[in-house]
Amino acid sequence: xxxxxxxxxxxxxxxxxxxxxxxxxxxxxxxxxxxxxxxxxxxxxxxxxxxxxxxxxxxxxxxxxxxxxxxxxxxxxxxxxxxxxxxxxxxxxxxxxxxxxxxxxxxxxxxxxxxxxxxxxxxxxxxxxxxxxxxxxxxxxxxxxxxxxxxxxxxxxxxxxxxxxxxxxxxxxxxxxxxxxxxxxxxxxxxxxxxxxxxxxxxxxx
Numbered sequence: 001x002x003x004x005x006x007x008x009x010x011x012x013x014x015x016x017x018x019x020x021x022x023x024x025x026x027x028x029x030x031x032x033x034x035x036x037x038x039x040x041x042x043x044x045x046x047x048x049x050x051x052x053x054x055x056x057x058x059x060x061x062x063x064x065x066x067x068x069x070x071x072x073x074x075x076x077x078x079x080x081x082x083x084x085x086x087x088x089x090x091x092x093x094x095x096x097x098x099x100x101x102x103x104x105x106x107x108x109x110x111x112x113x114x115x116x117x118x119x120x121x122x123x124x125x126x127x128x129x130x131x132x133x134x135x136x137x138x139x140x141x142x143x144x145x146x147x148x149x150x151x152x153x154x155x156x157x158x159x160x161x162x163x164x165x166x167x168x169x170x171x172x173x174x175x176x177x178x179x180x181x182x183x184x185x186x187x188x189x190x191x192x193x194x195x196x197x198x199x200x201x202x203x204x205x206x
Contacts, residue, residue: 001067001084002104002161012101016058021040023055026177033180039183039198040180047176054173061170063101068093070107086126108156108164109174109193112149113182116175116200119145142203175204 014022027048052054068089076083089098115200119141157163164171182197 002064004184005065005067011062011064014061014063014101014103016060019058019061020055023024023051023058023173026054026180027062029177029184030180033184037183037194039067039194040183043198043205046203047180050169050172050176053169054077057169061103063103065099065109066102066104067106067110068102068107069150072111072118073114077134090181092181092188094140103162103170103174105162105164105167105171106174108153108161109171109178112171112175113178113197113200115145115148115152117196118148120196120199176201179204 029039030044030047030051032042063085066083067087069086069091070084074085078084153164157165179197181196183201186194186197
């Protein structure tokens with residue numbers, strides 16, 4: 001998918017100064033979301049640390065058109081292979097933000113977040129989180145997500161994409177940015193699902 005998008009629309013370079021500005025926007029979004037959703041505040045220090053690491057290690061990045069809202073619900077396995085759907089970007093973003101060029105690992109981070117969401121189906125009931133998830137199911141959920149995250153990253157790198165393992169600071173910042181977006185989205189649109197990104201962040205930042 002990323003090769004096809006790069007061939008169709010080209011690749012540009014984001015200067016280091018703009019990478020630092022991107023990290024600053026991530027942090028500003030975190031601050032605003034913490035004000036709107038106090039439950040995010042306990043994770044703010046770890047999230048800020050990831051964004052500051054990105055700013056401190058900023059270097060020029062290749063950017064291109066990406067999917068923008070890549071997750072398990074956007075891919076279908078058919079008899080003829082995989083089909084990717086809905087290139088409209090994240091619904092809560094502005095049109096300008098949806099069309100902005102980005103590093104391909106932003107999409108990878110979106111899929112990693114999706115594995116975290118899918119794992120939560122092991123410990124949900126009728127779409128709402130139980131008050132006290134069982135320890136065994138919690139462990140199974142984390143193990144399932146970890147296996148699929150690792151397999152997806154290996155497969156993406158093997159297919160020629162930038163290796164997430166070699167860009168740990170970047171992929172972590174993108175994943176945390178996506179998690180902050182999820183918290184804001186769920187608080188506004190599906191409050192019953194707000195514990196999903198919050199509990200995932202508690203695990204990822206531990």
